[in-house]
Amino acid sequence: MNECMEIDKPLITIVMAVYEPNMQWLKEQLLSLEAQTYPNLELIIRDDCSPTVPFEQICECAATCIRSFPYEISRNERNVGSNQTFEWLTQQTRGEYIAYCDQDDVWLSEKIETLYQAVLSQNAVMSYCDMAVIDAKSDVIATSLRQIRPRLEYLTGSALMKSYFFRNCTAGCSMLMRADIAKQAVPFPKQTVADHWLAIWAAYSGSIAFVDKTMLKYRQHSRNQTGILSGVTDKESYCVKRILPLKERLNMLKERIDVQQDLQDFVQARIENRVLGIWKGRKFSSKEAGFEIIMNLLPEKLFQAIISRIRK
Template identity: 35%
Template sequence: MQAEQPLVSVVLAVFRPNPDWLRELLFSLNRQTYRPLELLIRDDCPDCPTDPEIFRECVTAFPWQLVKGQKNLGSNGAFQELTSMARGKYIAYCDQDDIWEDWKIARMVRRLEETGALLCCSDLSVIDEAGRELAPSITRLRRRHVFREGAGLAPGLIYRNFVTGCAMVMRAEMAKAAIPFEPYMVHDHWLALFSAVQGEIAFEPAATVRYRQHGGNQTGVLTGVRTKEDYSRLRIELFLSRVRSLSERLGSREELRGPLEESVRWARAREDYYRHPDPASAARLWADRQADRSVTLFELFMPMIPAFLFGRILNLLK
């Protein structure tokens, strides 16, 4: 007799969703071949709540629960609350406008069970607003997005995340242990780093999600950056705040002590050079270029780039 499969909690945060896209997502959840499932939803927009009828209409194959937020918590806060509510052995994080392949959860849970990894991430295909495929893999559009798997991944995750929340399933006990989520990191980045500190990350090469790319969900590293001031605030200052916070929380871990000290030193050198672009600060920044050579080179030349040209360069990089 086959043993019953473990419960998977799908957690979905919604904020003024496009109703048609939300229906497409919910129907794709309803078609999942894996059982048992539960769906936990947090409506994070108290001023303009989502009609519960859409969930009654689209989710009929397993139980669901809708929490109407009394205040807006933001993405991190909403997913943290949902994580604490989850009853399953595994948690699958979900965005409001994508489409899941029918076999997504089954494939990723099997990978977790086979490998003993703490978190499994997968590739994603990319679609436009009308659902037309733009790329069979997210790596076609994000040239620096390189998937990794195994142990010892935490130092690299300080700088760059390869885990996308909607294409991630992880052990619930590990996700709950990561609460409170880091305020200077998106939830998927924090959960990936926390899992990598504790154990291994598995990778499913198939694209398990059709990621819908549209104007409201751009999450690339240069999102929101239009000027040098934006770049400083969102790329330099935010990174420094992040690594300082991580140093306080994870700096006692042997495998992270050195990498975090290096990241703080590089972050300070970046901030110093941006504010005072002189030969001495340039030398200090160049000395720590091993943290990220391409970013270091770009920022060394940034003070010399005219404002009008800086915006054009950013558009090319995006």
């Protein structure tokens, strides 16, 4: 590890899970971290046992790009997936705040400073921002994520846990979170994407601040893990990908806090595909409730065609 810096501002730890990285994209991302204006940073990289990209090559890339703040790199003994890797990274951090980082995006130089100021000014436990979208060639295809996801609604303020429980609007790469809150979220549910669970826990723990600026360039390509209705092609896969994870998420939440009965009833209605129960609980997630009621009425082939169109 490099020599630590003595700075008045609190330490912020950037955590990056790496797997089979495109080395040019990784270099671009690391250089954008090196260019951050926030003065007190550390970076922890964890390779999830990449099978074809040599660990030494990742180490060399970091050594070339990161010179202004401490960094360390480790490698998982076996492939465990991004959720488990980010959980371990969360536990490794020493900073007062955590900035979650993907391996293939590009951050604007003032991203961390801007998110930090938002946390302070709004007394929030987490802040996040909008992002531009780039393609595999680094060309901008949207200046805001809302341009390609018109149904996206960014949330800000307090008492947002129920809204976040059913629908995430905060990508991990866009968030800055108090480390003590993030560590309380451990362990992460296996069937819920890590950034969604972190956002749920942050919304339960305090206020959320949103910066309505594009502070990073999110790279969209064929190997992205997330996306609109990712992995959904028909009614069965919709249930597996979008409904069944609700049960695990709810069980994890119930182990830690008191969850209102009406929220539990809505989850159970969706799991059991009960139209009346879904309708009664629509206040929690009106769009999903409406979509799933209509889904029940549609023939399978028509539903598949609609899903295909939405994903495009």
